[in-house]
Amino acid sequence: MSKTNLRAIEGTRDYFDLEGNRFLKAIDFAGDLFRNYGYSRVHTPIFENTELYSRSLGAATDIVEKEMYTFKPGSDSLTLRPEGTAGVIRCYLQHNLAERGGIAKLWYAGPMFRRERPQKGRQRQFHQIGVEAVGSADPLLDAEVISMGLRYYEYIGLSQVELRLNSIGCQLPECRPLYRQLLLDAIRPRLDEYCPSCRVRFDRNVMRILDCKNPGCQELNQDLPKSHANLCPACQDHFAATCEGVEALGGAFQVDSTLVRGLDYYTKTVFEFTHPALGSQNAIGAGGRYDGLVEELGGPPTPGLGFALGVERILIAMEAEKSCACSYPLQVYGVTMGESARRAMAGILARLRAAGIAADMDYEGRSFKSQLRQANRRQAMLCLILGEDELTRGEVILKNMLVEKGPQETVSLFDCLDQVRKTLP
Numbered sequence: 001m002s003k004t005n006l007r008a009i010e011g012t013r014d015y016f017d018l019e020g021n022r023f024l025k026a027i028d029f030a031g032d033l034f035r036n037y038g039y040s041r042v043h044t045p046i047f048e049n050t051e052l053y054s055r056s057l058g059a060a061t062d063i064v065e066k067e068m069y070t071f072k073p074g075s076d077s078l079t080l081r082p083e084g085t086a087g088v089i090r091c092y093l094q095h096n097l098a099e100r101g102g103i104a105k106l107w108y109a110g111p112m113f114r115r116e117r118p119q120k121g122r123q124r125q126f127h128q129i130g131v132e133a134v135g136s137a138d139p140l141l142d143a144e145v146i147s148m149g150l151r152y153y154e155y156i157g158l159s160q161v162e163l164r165l166n167s168i169g170c171q172l173p174e175c176r177p178l179y180r181q182l183l184l185d186a187i188r189p190r191l192d193e194y195c196p197s198c199r200v201r202f203d204r205n206v207m208r209i210l211d212c213k214n215p216g217c218q219e220l221n222q223d224l225p226k227s228h229a230n231l232c233p234a235c236q237d238h239f240a241a242t243c244e245g246v247e248a249l250g251g252a253f254q255v256d257s258t259l260v261r262g263l264d265y266y267t268k269t270v271f272e273f274t275h276p277a278l279g280s281q282n283a284i285g286a287g288g289r290y291d292g293l294v295e296e297l298g299g300p301p302t303p304g305l306g307f308a309l310g311v312e313r314i315l316i317a318m319e320a321e322k323s324c325a326c327s328y329p330l331q332v333y334g335v336t337m338g339e340s341a342r343r344a345m346a347g348i349l350a351r352l353r354a355a356g357i358a359a360d361m362d363y364e365g366r367s368f369k370s371q372l373r374q375a376n377r378r379q380a381m382l383c384l385i386l387g388e389d390e391l392t393r394g395e396v397i398l399k400n401m402l403v404e405k406g407p408q409e410t411v412s413l414f415d416c417l418d419q420v421r422k423t424l425p
């Protein structure tokens, strides 16, 4: 196999150094924040039965029609998950989480797979951080979920995220079906002015015409009836209460009647978080309510909602906003001379690490000088220096690297941990 064949597959990526740390931080921060709102972590498999996705996302969606990685071992048809919601709801049903009473608040993070055309912020293997709150139709929960998303971005140091909100109503005949009819009637007389994709959408899923990115279509769309003003009274009330709730929780937003989302399971509230650094793929996260999904997958009528945030797009925005350096600092670097000192240092580092201190040493046979250079390169805060003489005396030298020409002091090996703790900032 030639060397080029060993490169990462188009649309997939490696993360290391600063990006690797930011990746980890993005997920760590989510865990910390979502816990405060009562979410617990759920892990679901990376592949599921294909039918789970065709039934939940909708057979006529872009994802199901052309973007899924499906494979057929034996008589099964399995698919790498293109998103997380369907798997979480399958898990909710399979393990009867409803029986525990109350709302199930679950969060997840991991890779998703869609066979899209790769470009900036769009990959074939990408990562999402998601939440699902299942078991309540209360618009206050919509407001809580949405404002938690906004809080997350703030928390991670992004100040330019914007929120767009809309409602696409429910399946009652006087709600979305009626609105759809209004759209068909309004678009039909000017259909030939729309782009070819929109003309196909007209028959298949007329609401998707609303989020066409073609400037000509966008212009035509401005005159169309707005969904949130043409829904059944219950959905209009729900939307008003959601907007009020988000506002009360301090979230700024724009009502955007062109926001319809590309998945079939949505009902009522839909929203998107955008960031200016992302270019054409500007959704840094998105979500909505799915009051019919649990039933669609064989459960009792159960409302729910959630969102998923795109980790790759978070990383692009973090880079653009130079938000938090996200380095995990090395606190102590062990420098040694002689084999018994080296082995003793391994023991010292084990004690430091067990006490929660990030510590490392050389494993490549570097000279004493080169070990010190390595400590500098790794930006260690302290060095512990141990030679055979110090070892015999039961001592170690502690050098503060944060101060230029930092002081050195000799401390006893016995209370080295305490001394390190005292010296670290």
Ligand code: HAM
Pocket (backbone or CB within 6 Å): 082, 083, 084, 085, 114, 116, 121, 122, 123, 124, 125, 126, 127, 128, 130, 131, 132, 283, 284, 285, 286, 287, 288, 289, 305, 306, 307, 308, 309, 310, 311, 312, 313
């Ligand atoms: P989605 O809009 O398909 O929704 O994806 C959510 C986010 O994932 C997007 O806003 C974007 O940041 C990121 N994303 C999607 N596709 C890609 C890609 N190819 N490359 C990089 N990032 C991408 C969902 O997946 C729903 N499950 C969200 C949800 C949860 N709704 C309710 N609960």
